[in-house]
Amino acid sequence: MSRLIVPxxxxxxxxxxxxxxxxxxxxxxxxxxTLSAELRLRRVTAPLFVLKGTGINDNLNGVERPVTFxxxxxxxxxxxxxxxxxxxxxxxxxxxxxGRGYGLYTDMNAIRADEELDNTHSLYVDQWDWELCIGxxxxxxxxxxxxxxxxxxxxxxxxxxxxxxFPSIQPQLPREIHFIHAQQLLDLYPGKTPxxxxxxxxxxxxxxxxxxxxxxxxxxxxxDGRSPDYDDWTTDNxxxxxxxxxxxxxxxxxxxxxxxxSSMGVRVDKxxxxxxxxxxxxxxxxxxxxxxxxMNDELPLSLGGGIGQSRLCMYMLRKAHVGEIQSSIxxxxxxxxxxxxxxxxx
Numbered sequence: 001m002s003r004l005i006v007p008x009x010x011x012x013x014x015x016x017x018x019x020x021x022x023x024x025x026x027x028x029x030x031x032x033x034t035l036s037a038e039l040r041l042r043r044v045t046a047p048l049f050v051l052k053g054t055g056i057n058d059n060l061n062g063v064e065r066p067v068t069f070x071x072x073x074x075x076x077x078x079x080x081x082x083x084x085x086x087x088x089x090x091x092x093x094x095x096x097x098x099g100r101g102y103g104l105y106t107d108m109n110a111i112r113a114d115e116e117l118d119n120t121h122s123l124y125v126d127q128w129d130w131e132l133c134i135g136x137x138x139x140x141x142x143x144x145x146x147x148x149x150x151x152x153x154x155x156x157x158x159x160x161x162x163x164x165x166f167p168s169i170q171p172q173l174p175r176e177i178h179f180i181h182a183q184q185l186l187d188l189y190p191g192k193t194p195x196x197x198x199x200x201x202x203x204x205x206x207x208x209x210x211x212x213x214x215x216x217x218x219x220x221x222x223x224d225g226r227s228p229d230y231d232d233w234t235t236d237n238x239x240x241x242x243x244x245x246x247x248x249x250x251x252x253x254x255x256x257x258x259x260x261x262s263s264m265g266v267r268v269d270k271x272x273x274x275x276x277x278x279x280x281x282x283x284x285x286x287x288x289x290x291x292x293x294x295m296n297d298e299l300p301l302s303l304g305g306g307i308g309q310s311r312l313c314m315y316m317l318r319k320a321h322v323g324e325i326q327s328s329i330x331x332x333x334x335x336x337x338x339x340x341x342x343x344x345x346x
Contacts, residue, residue: 003118004321004337005255011320011342014168024313024325026165031158031312032128036105038150041130044092046085046106052078055229055288056088064114081111084306086230087290089131090267093300094293100300103132108306117330119255119321120311124328127311131304139266139301141211141237144244145179147303148209151262152177152248155312162316169318173250178205181241182212182223194223195258202249202258212243213263214276228276229285230304231265235272254320261312264305270295321345 015023036043049069050056057066057080066080082088085108092104108129115121134143159171180188180201189197202208214226214233224247226233231245245265252259268276273294277283285291293299310325321338323330323345330338330345338345 003116004334005119005257006337006341007254007320008256011254013320013324013342013344014318015166017344019166020317020319020324023162023166023317027158027162027313027316028309030161031154032105034157035128035130035151035154035307038154039103039105039130039132039147040101041103041105041132042096042098044096044104044106046108046129047082047088048109049079049081050088052080053288055285055290056091057082064112067111067113082108083110083112084108084125084127085129086227086304086306089129089304090230090299090302091290091293093131093133093302094298098133098300100133100135100138103130103302103304105130107309117334120259120314122310122322122326122328124326126309126326127306128309129304129306131302133300134266134303136301138303139232139235139244139269141239141244144211144246144264144266144303145209148177148179148246148248148264151264151307152207152209155248155250155261158312159316166317169316172206172253174206177207177209177248179209179211181239181243182210183217183241185210185223186217186219190219194221197223198249198258202251205251207248207250208258209246209248211237211239211246212241213245213247213265215242228268228280228282229273229291230267232268232272232276233265234275234279235266250315252315254318259311259315260308261315262305262307265303267302267304268294269301270297319343 070076108127110125163171185197213224233243247260248262249258249260310322313325314322321343327346
């Protein structure tokens, strides 16, 4: 049986199919141009796949299988469809010789074959992957929070832009985003699961940035998984906790739960890379191309993340299922159940 979430209230899309397609185009154009101006990012072209064994692909939680195929004209060498471009972008900062305070973004398209399909998770992933070149003195929680606020301000402006085009979609985001560390969240709701804690705090504040994703908390568990070789989740920050990364969540009133729009963070330096690989028992990754470049000081310090395109459109257009935004593959029982509850999947 599918993991479909049926809205508690009767659901009907505020936009018809033609309006939805127009809105997606307008929204994506507005958001990426506004974000690039806000963070001083230039657009670059991204790969759909990378060579296997280079360490460039994002290994997510370390258990997801990348889609792999052999390349006929390269003597059968294997390529992997990307999961995300977290490490590739940092290499491009060096390739394009981008200076401190400037960065790049790209339209990232990926396939995650092991994704558990529901209202917000699809086999097909599309996001704006971005990366900002920073200095050693910028590797702080204060700098991270400043960038989060600027991204959130772009999201708020985007919501008003949608309202101007389609007045039936009323703005609902708060003016400010609330910051909280994953350990503080655990202390606040000790008897709840990580997802339940996210829902409770996001419903309370409307928009939240949860800091410190990837490291173990006082209960011996992680709030959520994070690869050890891009975000820094072990460095001490100014608030007395560990971690210079996090997730942006907003309250989705249609589904009655929190919705993650972005994952981001200060990237590992050499010390954090080794420390986190040791914690995860993956020091063999130091032999990969990306990791060698980082250890040899061939890559700049950076801060980056990804912003889900379909997720953002789903939220902004008040849709109940990501399949109302993107064309993908869904289980037959999910399609039938969606149709019965007014969710018209593309």
